Amino acid sequence: MAPVVWLRSAVSVLGRFPALAGVTLDASPGEIVLVQGPNGAGKSTLLRACAGLVPVVRGEAIVLGIDLVADRLPVRREVAYVGHASGLYDEMTVADNVTFWSRAAGLSRDISAASVMASMAIAARLADVPVGKLSAGQKRRVSLALAMSRGSMLWLLDEPHAGLDADGRDLFDAAVRHAARELGVCVMLASHELERAESLADRTITLVGGTVHAAPAAENAPAPQVGAVEPQVTHVG
Amino acid sequence: MAPVVWLRSAVSVLGRFPALAGVTLDASPGEIVLVQGPNGAGKSTLLRACAGLVPVVRGEAIVLGIDLVADRLPVRREVAYVGHASGLYDEMTVADNVTFWSRAAGLSRDISAASVMASMAIAARLADVPVGKLSAGQKRRVSLALAMSRGSMLWLLDEPHAGLDADGRDLFDAAVRHAARELGVCVMLASHELERAESLADRTITLVGGTVHAAPAAENAPAPQVGAVEPQVTHVG
Amino acid sequence: MWGDAALVAAKDLRLELRSRVVTNQIAPVAVVVLMLFGFGLDADVGVLQKVTPGLYWVTVLLMALLAIGRSVDAEATAGARDMLRLSGLDPAAIFLGKAAALVAQLLVLEAMLLMGVSLFFHATIKGYVLVFVAGLLGTVGLASIGTLYGALTGGTDSKQTLLPLLFLPAVAPVLLGAVRAFEGAFGTNPHPDDGWPWVRLLGVVAIVYTAVGTLAYGPLLEGSDPA
């Protein structure tokens, strides 16, 4: 199967700093890939680049069949991304937030806020509490539940375990496994909780200084099909 | 030795919600106490109450010899607290932030920003980067380094491991052990990474629904000395 | 796209309903500002009446700035911007929705302010239709410029650019046109033209900026947080 994420010497720059300094990477449908590495290695930037939030300025990047170098905007609505910050509206209640973001994502009106909340076992009493009042873990659960409800084929999760309690972790891991195994979703997660994350992942990639340090398998898939893109090799650094 | 943290049926309210619903707890100098429990159990609120950031409205609370029910303000400058959010000024550089907060805490001018940064192995190149640009783990390191530099006898750390890489964790654990063993600092940490945290802690307390669910030892220390406080038992509920 | 715009507008109005900042807090402020103007210029009633349209629109501008601040703050955190970008909402829809919510809030404020002005400044409205049309068009112009301006200033890095200076030439014609139109409507205009010609200016500006916003909001939302 064609890789969902296909990067060849991808470079991304934050300010003037090349947070990704030439990353080559394949991830296939149904695969759970753990991205690990020291602080500041570029893990978050890698996930954000795949989500189309950060431009890839050198190299090649094709995600979900979309060429990010040519136009990264279309990929955004296709991925499910959870970053370090929640981005929910603090002043709006949990239910209102869930409803708004589900509608915005074009989810069917049949999917109720309650059912989204239930997917991460968020207590019903919290539905009417403003998100700003939630505990860290409760907020995290809302973000994860929203992301997982999008029906995306690529999940990009930045330290998803952070803040979750034991139950939450089990629930989350089960959801990820189910998505990968049953639905063929490709999951990339960055994490520092190596034991937990490695037991969940099929494969681990170590990022150091913006480049892949050690990947167990050589990345050798051919470029996936894209609209009208000639694979041009522009290796940098 | 008199306990550093001495709580008896302490209640704290957020909005109208009793996030702490009667917590009884002792923590002694040199002790590392892990606070665990499900999301929303009140771990963060407990740490914030001990730091004097959230009022204790029922019960008794004496921290570092200061009666929090009578006046919780004096305790604030005595503790080292790191919460979920960093609170650093995003627009100011790391060095400027470190300098400002160290001076504010009354640290000697001899202690340079570089030496504070070194305590959590923060790369020197980051000194001139605005804090808002740092990666999650880098930011966490700055917060921890600042807290640990205050020379406080009570460290209140909310999920300190979150965001730290393997090196950072080792560094942090070593610093905590050193502070507790050599300097007699009392450390309370909330965490969901039970394995790591339990290996660091001397004792684990489980908080569920705002009350201590299972503490291995009965809390039976007498009230520590305080200015002019009669220990009055005001159990609630 | 219209559905998305309605969704966003409803969301912004819901945020307002929850906090009631505009109705309960910005509105009284508007009244107080008017009073300060009135008292600051009390010297003679003639001057006061002459400057009433100007004071009215300056007050509206201040209210608009506060309201825009609120509208921008809602999406100000890095996380919220990401969510919005990933949401699948058409940027044009986001722009239209946010501007519409702003128009709704400002119109309520302006109606109140108009009552205040006629009570306290003894302004007598001679042309109701003119006031209504000029008010509406001026508000649409302000709201769309404001929403654009918000996108420019919302991201952290753009604060260091001079982009916000664009606000200046954009908002000046709106305020000017609106003031002139109101001078016509209040009968305080020394010139014989009755204000309607200015309405055309307001209409053009409203249309142009709504169009510009609809097209440019995407790139702005995009470019406003380079980190």
Next chain:
Amino acid sequence: MWGDAALVAAKDLRLELRSRVVTNQIAPVAVVVLMLFGFGLDADVGVLQKVTPGLYWVTVLLMALLAIGRSVDAEATAGARDMLRLSGLDPAAIFLGKAAALVAQLLVLEAMLLMGVSLFFHATIKGYVLVFVAGLLGTVGLASIGTLYGALTGGTDSKQTLLPLLFLPAVAPVLLGAVRAFEGAFGTNPHPDDGWPWVRLLGVVAIVYTAVGTLAYGPLLEGSDPA
């Protein structure tokens, strides 16, 4: 305490230097407001000159509102407030430092505005000393009242906007005194008194509110985060 105050003031000014919100965002708004009045009243220079002091201070007031909002925003996130509370900084020092930084920023704006006014409104300054003293005292009054109320209303769910509701009424005497003093200095005062008596009022307000702020800032900072 003075050292702490200087530390806080330096920090606030550094934040402004990095973000340039006052220079890039607030100053243009001030220019728009002045232009608006200028165009609105250009027909008659006599009126324009008569109301110049009033317009000047009303504009200063608007800018002060925006700048105070900014100063409050710096500590608006939950984390930043916690840090400040735990910092061991004397609240009085925080107050003095924040107010001083605000005074510095406002003085720069006022100087620019003064040039604008004399250029566009043909205002001729007759009493430079009076303008300077009245401007300084008025600004100190504005800044201390603003910082005080910023703490009073910051951190609540409705931060920027409860602020003006409480701030504007308190600020009325400042505005009044400053306008009268400037009328004296610009020679537009119809009354023969030359404006100096008003400086006394400004001085009293500045001193009273600086004192109140120094004493009350602690409890206010304390109380401002109800959650």
Next chain:
Amino acid sequence: MNSPVPEKFAGTSASRSTQVLGAVAIVGLALVTFLGLAATGEDQDQKNYYRIMYVHVPSAWLAYTCFGICALASAMYLYKKTQWWDLVAGASAEIGVLFTGLALATGMLWGKVTWGAYWRWDARLTFTALMFVMFLGYVTMRRMPAPFEVRAKRAAITGLIGVVNVPIVHFSVNWWRTLHQQATVLRPDTDVKIDGLMLFTLLLSFAVFHVLYVWLMIHRFRLGYLEDQVESHGLERAIAERQAEARGPVPVGAGQGSGQ
């Protein structure tokens, strides 16, 4: 602290004293209305409009009293830190807002008939309006949810600052010579200028309004106390509920806290 409420008054904020005060206030107001609208004669230049005075002036003065008491109670709160003083301050300020509003409204009606406009840019009018807005802010602030001590301390400081407006309003006519009536009764030189019956009516009205104030204060204070009580009972209940939640089945993964 709590003494039993007589059976008769249970479930209300009334008591023997409020019944008496209420009766006195009603009789007094009836008398003031009679004297004010019928018994007193016409004024030379004001004709009959001046009759508004008997409600306008006492309202304004009572507002001063209200804010004065609010400030006093605020200071006492900061000194004693008791709920009683906080409640007194809050009750007094709220009543003060009511009467400032009435002084404004009646003044505007009066202005319409004498000046021909509801509003003029006069120092007293402006500062009265500002005082109104300020205490409106005070009352709003008291309603924002916050822990008791936090809210009370903030309110106390705001109340103390707000009272500065009272002398400003009072002396504004001397500082800025303007339209509004200069002091007629409370003049520095005690040479009272108005007719005997008019003066009596005005003073009576003043007294009656203050009786009304005491009556309102008692009720508003009791309401404030009830609000605090309900809140604290709600808290007890919430604490009990949360403790029950804790005693319930231990969530998986959360219960095996063992320590060493």
Next chain:
Amino acid sequence: MKHAGFIYGSYALTFGAVVVYAVRIKARARKLAKDLAPKDQRWM
């Protein structure tokens, strides 16, 4: 009387507002007191 409406109106407004306010606080007190035991209803 000329302008009788304004004169009577001011009296009516004053007394009316006081009555409305009084009725409202008394009603609210009644409502809140319902949930409290008599001993908890009064400060003194």
